[in-house]
Amino acid sequence: MGPIRDRQAPARPPAPTSPAAFTPFPQAQTLLLEHRLRMPRLSRGSPEEEAVKGQNRVFFSTNNFESSLFPLRIPISFKVNKAEVTAAHFTRSILLLVVNFHVYIYDYKVDFWLTPEGDMWLGCEEFHGYLGGIFNFYTLSQVGLLFYYNKRAKFSYSEHPLNRTFGQSFDYRDTPNILIPPGQKGTLIFWAKRSLFISRNTGQLVRPVYLENAYQGHKETISDLNMTIHSVAANQNEMAILTKQNDLYYGFQGILSTTLMKLPDQDSFSPMSVLTFSGLGKLEILTPIQDRKIFIFNYNRILFIFNYEKMLINMKTLLMDPHYRIGPCKVEFLEGEFENRMYTIDMNSKLELTATIVPRPLASPMPLVLVSNPHSLGLETKMYEDSYFLDQSTKFRLHISLKQQQHSGRADPNFTSWIKRETASTVTLDIANKELSCVNIPPLTALINIGCDAEKKVVIQKDTTSCNKGILDSVELQNNYSYVLDRDIYSPNLSGEDQVVFYNYALLGCPLLVYYDTPWKPVLQLWQGQEFQEVVEAEYVIKEVYGLLTYSYSLTAETAGCTAQPQNWSSQSKESLLWWGRENYQSCHDSNNPNPLKWPDVQYEVLGGQTDNKVVFEQRNGIYVFYLSVVDPLYRWAGLGNPDIFLRQMVYV
Structure with missing residues (x-):
């Protein structure tokens, strides 16, 4: 044939x-x-x-x-x-x-x-071998290093919890090339002249790819068949290889195992021929x-x-030939509204996805939901019968519930990633061990960002401003307005001179109005788009942008109830104003904080949370422009990304 x-x-x-x-x-x-x-x-x-x-x-x-x-x-x-x-x-x-x-x-x-x-x-001489590659595994939120030593290869990873051990090592005869299929699902294909392996979890577990002849029915590896690979191609679901013996193999990147079937004998290809997929089920030889x-x-x-x-091979048409003895696909329909979309999971939030599955009559396919980063993304699934058809087939609805693995209540802390770090993952719905006749039923994949929701922001409530009280004029503020800071009230002042500050009305708007004899704490609000969500009760810190020293705090470490020495701007801002944030914040009320309380009279510079700490101003009329950072690592990610500091301001008289 x-x-x-x-x-x-x-x-x-x-x-x-x-x-x-x-x-x-x-x-x-x-x-x-x-x-x-x-x-x-x-x-x-x-x-x-x-x-x-x-x-x-x-x-x-x-x-x-x-x-x-x-x-x-x-x-x-x-x-x-x-x-x-x-x-x-x-x-x-x-x-x-x-x-x-x-x-x-x-x-x-x-x-x-x-x-x-x-x-x-440069090569790397550590780990008793040499460095074979550096990979940014985005949807595992890890950087992977591939090491070769004594005909064995293994991955090392950069972040907790995978940085404690290597991935599973695997043997190779020739130094493999690494093919990363599109889709960010964590799939890696390792191939050389006489070896072919696949990993579905970014190198943590590596398995051989098997080849199958339609006539014989048994499975063997490339090395068992003594063949030499000439070219390899893969898309999000399919893969194919062309050997120097002019044999062409095709199959799916299986969830449990991967087997490629031999296609009909091809013409003699040039040594310059390469494989590529030009579309779903469309293999091209260039x-x-x-x-x-x-x-x-x-x-x-x-x-x-x-x-x-270009030689185009239509796999759907080819695989209909009875020569291959391929049974009909057990799934007639697989659809989800999340396919090829990106979602964001905020701190303590949940994402609900749904899909529709229609099996062939009397068939029982096994749907599987996979995540590429189980250390950050936890899932629960539920499937139920939705309706019935005259041909005895049933429509099923599959519900997928996603949340941070740290909040799932089912994962050991030694398994989860660092909660203060934004991460990513993919979620994929596929059918286990599906037949090659399911070429038109590809897996459904969505990208999940576990971090800052771009639609959410933290703003300061402005009930009373200096403009609506007639103290400042908004028109004047927009006309290159400036004010002067005396040289003895701000730091650092290396020049020893007064500082002229130009007011950015487009960024800051009209200043809040606060009286110096009234301790003040800004009211933070969380908004999603144009909708108010909640008043922020989390811990946050502020710092005057231009170094003004004419304010303090109402509480000390002792009166704030600290059991450990609290952090402050002096200890945190060693390199820049933006140094104190959620990633390096430690609460002085945390029983696991190892820093003993040595100076109980030091000012407590954290606002919000479980204390009623406030800002106390000296008797001075003028404008203050503050940086504000929400430092509570367990609060929502909104406003905590880059930059995680927000410019706000106030004026008091």
Whole structure:
């Protein structure tokens, strides 16, 4: 039986339509980029932006390889002895290339090359091995280091609780390449010429990928079959490999295990062929073909132009062939309103998601809900029958309840991440052990930010201002208004002179009005968009922006009931005004605070919380502009991100 494919002939435009760097004459002052990989690879940015490394040449396309291309070149002014590429990565509108272990940046929107500072990649001699890679696992909120030693590999992680041990080690024959499929679900694919592994939890557990022949039915690994991998491709759900023996395997990234099935024999592919997924169930084989050459007389040089042959394989059509003996998909419908969306879980809040599942009649699929960061995100699920159809199928509703793992009440503190740190995770709904016929039933994934809700903010209640009492004029405040601070009432004052302060009305508005003989505590309100949520009762701190010293606090450490020495601005703001926040705050009322109470008469500089501490002003008329920071680590994340300090002000008479 022959393969089912849609083959496109190479495009033959009259001239290359790539960026200006690829036109013939500028290339006379450039070097041809080559790569040292034995197998071609494809790096994909947006759907139209791709870079291919094949047969020691590097190609870059901004239109999905629909037009002819010159091989990519680097300016000779960079003095690269041998322009050898070992890695390529897209970020925004630039292409990052590692050439001779140095990073080079190509901004293809404006055709500009540059080099960053400090770009040498160095190996790591610790942990009895060498460093194989550094990875930002965003939805695990960890930085991972991959170490190789004595034909074994393992990950080390940066943050609690994973920084206490290594991930599971695994054997390898050749140093593996690491492919991170899109979707941020924590999936890693490790592949080399004779090995293929997959991890569904960012390297903590690594399992082999099995290959299956439709005729034989038993599963073996790449090394068992003595095959050599030529190219690997993956999207959020599917993966495929092409071997040097011209065998093509395809399957899903399984939850419990991953098995790829052998597809029909293919034609002999060029050593430059690479695999890629152009859509759901659409596998594409891309092959550069040398088209023609151009001779540049001024420089006595020949440049080659390449076209591209694309072979599209429709997996849904192919897998319907009875030759594969693939049973029908057990799920007819899987839908959730959360698919490909981003949500935020604030401190002490909960997120409710729902999905609809319709199995085939008399089938019993097993839906599974997974989170990529269980150390920060806890979940509960509930599924019930919703309605029935005439063909005996049943519609089920699945409810997913998400909250911070620290507040779930079911996790050991040694398992959870640091509650003062913002984190992220994905939540994915999939079907366990689903058949290849479920190619049109991909998993549903949402991104969860566990931290600051951008719609929430903390503001100061303004009942009485100096403008509505006629003390200051709002029009005058908007007209470059300024005031003077005497040199003996603010600190630091290195010049020994008075300080002129220009009032920012656009940022601050009209100042509050407070009388000096009345102790004052600002009233904080939490708002979400245009809706009031609550009065903030959490602990917070303030500090005058311009260093005014003419105020104090009504309570001391002793009268505030402290059992430990309280923090203050003098001990916290060693580097900047913004040094005191929720991440380094320790309550003096916390029984676990190790700092003994040595100076009970020191001023207590924390407002809110369980005390009635207030600000006491000296008898001076003038404007105060305050920084304000909510330091209670267990309060809502709103207003606690970056920046976590809010400008507010008051004036008293």
